[in-house]
Amino acid sequence: MKWEYNSKYPAIDDLRSKAKRKIPRFAFEYLDGGCNEDVNLYKNTTELREVELAPYYLNNYSGADLKTELFGHVYDAPFGVAPVGLQGLIWPNSPEILAKAAVTHNIPFVLSTVTTASIERISEITEGKAWYQLYHPADSSLRDDILKRLEAAKYPVLVLLSDVPSFGYRPRDIRNGLAMPPRMTLQNILQIMARPEWAIKTLIHGTPNFATLKPYMEKGLSMKQLGLFMNKTFSGRLNEERIKPIRDKWKGKIVLKGVATEADTELAIKLGLDGIIVSNHGGRQLDAGQSAIKSLEPIVKNYKGKIKIMMDSGIRTGPDIARTLASGAEFAFLGRSFMYSVAALGNEGGNHIISSLKTQLKQVMEQVCCANTAELEKHLIR
Numbered sequence: 546m547k548w549e550y551n552s553k554y555p556a557i558d559d560l561r562s563k564a565k566r567k568i569p570r571f572a573f574e575y576l577d578g579g580c581n582e583d584v585n586l587y588k589n590t591t592e593l594r595e596v597e598l599a600p601y602y603l604n605n606y607s608g609a610d611l612k613t614e615l616f617g618h619v620y621d622a623p624f625g626v627a628p629v630g631l632q633g634l635i636w637p638n639s640p641e642i643l644a645k646a647a648v649t650h651n652i653p654f655v656l657s658t659v660t661t662a663s664i665e666r667i668s669e670i671t672e673g674k675a676w677y678q679l680y681h682p683a684d685s686s687l688r689d690d691i692l693k694r695l696e697a698a699k700y701p702v703l704v705l706l707s708d709v710p711s712f713g714y715r716p717r718d719i720r721n722g723l724a725m726p727p728r729m730t731l732q733n734i735l736q737i738m739a740r741p742e743w744a745i746k747t748l749i750h751g752t753p754n755f756a757t758l759k760p761y762m763e764k765g766l767s768m769k770q771l772g773l774f775m776n777k778t779f780s781g782r783l784n785e786e787r788i789k790p791i792r793d794k795w796k797g798k799i800v801l802k803g804v805a806t807e808a809d810t811e812l813a814i815k816l817g818l819d820g821i822i823v824s825n826h827g828g829r830q831l832d833a834g835q836s837a838i839k840s841l842e843p844i845v846k847n848y849k850g851k852i853k854i855m856m857d858s859g860i861r862t863g864p865d866i867a868r869t870l871a872s873g874a875e876f877a878f879l880g881r882s883f884m885y886s887v888a889a890l891g892n893e894g895g896n897h898i899i900s901s902l903k904t905q906l907k908q909v910m911e912q913v914c915c916a917n918t919a920e921l922e923k924h925l926i927r
């Protein structure tokens with residue numbers, strides 16, 4: 546796979562600015578924002594960027610290998626596409642575009658329960674290589690039905706989300722009356738009319754819907770009914786009793802996402818889970834929480850080797866991925882960066898961002914004289 550990126554958009558800020566110009570304001574603000582006053586959203590990236598690497602210029606060196614083994618699969622790079630809900634609202638077809646780019650580049654794509662492409666469609670695109678992120682269903686028969694569909698579609702990894710016990714307080718979304726499909730208020734209609742390419746593509750592609758959940762929903766639900774359906778269907782809060790039966794039933798790997806403490810890491814190990822993603826949902830849930838990189842440090846110190854440790858939240862660039870791995874994470878995930886790229890560049894966006902991130906990470910590794918991703922830890926300046 547060639548790493549080809551569009552030289553007009555080499556920086557993540559180029560993509561973010563272009564995305565802002567191309568999609569309606571309610572969609573951009575849903576993607577871009579954090580919760581409350583965005584304190585943790587900001588800290589995630591600024592505190593990650595305090596991590597510094599040492600370059601060893603005079604060592605012998607034969608090149609950088611980005612390949613990284615995870616759960617028995619050798620990926621071409623140590624990063625993947627984090628689950629994002631309502632993707633089709635941000636850009637039509639975006640989960641399909643990203644899943645295709647991810648499988649072509651041999652990196653993992655994680656499908657959200659509440660996005661706009663179905664379990665089966667994404668499995669087809671990724672040839673059974675995508676991971677699935679589960680919002681915990683309140684009803685065990687619904688949970689079992691989803692698990693059965695995942696098994697039939699050959700998903701190797703199930704990601705259980707722990708950090709949405711209650712829905713984040715997001716001022717922009719509240720102000721915009723965010724809903725799916727978008728509510729046709731005068732304000733939203735004006736925002737859509739100002740973005741004709743988004744409007745036409747959305748019209749052609751069809752109104753976005755919760756594709757995976759369709760079989761469980763009555764047809765033609767109003768937004769209010771849809772909200773009631775979601776509240777009734779999912780019990781966001783996870784605990785030991787809810788995780789245990791999933792561990793017993795699911796034969797593949799299980800990853801707990803949204804871990805911020807040693808206590809939750811310890812429980813994940815006790816319950817026989819295979820990995821954790823240290824994450825604060827990209828600063829969208831707990832504004833008074835720690836940045837992900839700060840949460841990572843004691844977890845790596847005390848639990849590395851006992852469970853696979855991954856991280857997301859605040860990672861935007863190749864140097865950011867290098868900082869995350871140097872700090873002891875074994876794999877990185879990014880949410881917004883991928884979506885900025887697809888919103889900015891459409892079909893081309895998936896390949897563009899993955900190629901650019903690979904190129905940037907390789908350059909960092911060559912610069913510091915690091916042979917493979919596991920060795921980045923040796924370059925951490927403590």
Ligand SMILES: Cc1cc2nc3c(=O)[nH]c(=O)nc-3n(C[C@H](O)[C@H](O)[C@H](O)COP(=O)(O)O)c2cc1C
Pocket residue numbers: 575576577589627628629630631657658659660678706802824825826827828829857858859860878879880881882
């Ligand atoms: C618009 C948006 C929607 C998201 N939806 C989900 C979701 O449905 N499920 C989930 O597990 N995480 C969701 N996340 C969190 C991401 O998986 C990931 O943790 C986060 O984006 C990482 O931070 P970053 O955006 O700074 O890279 C969402 C994030 C964003 C930005």
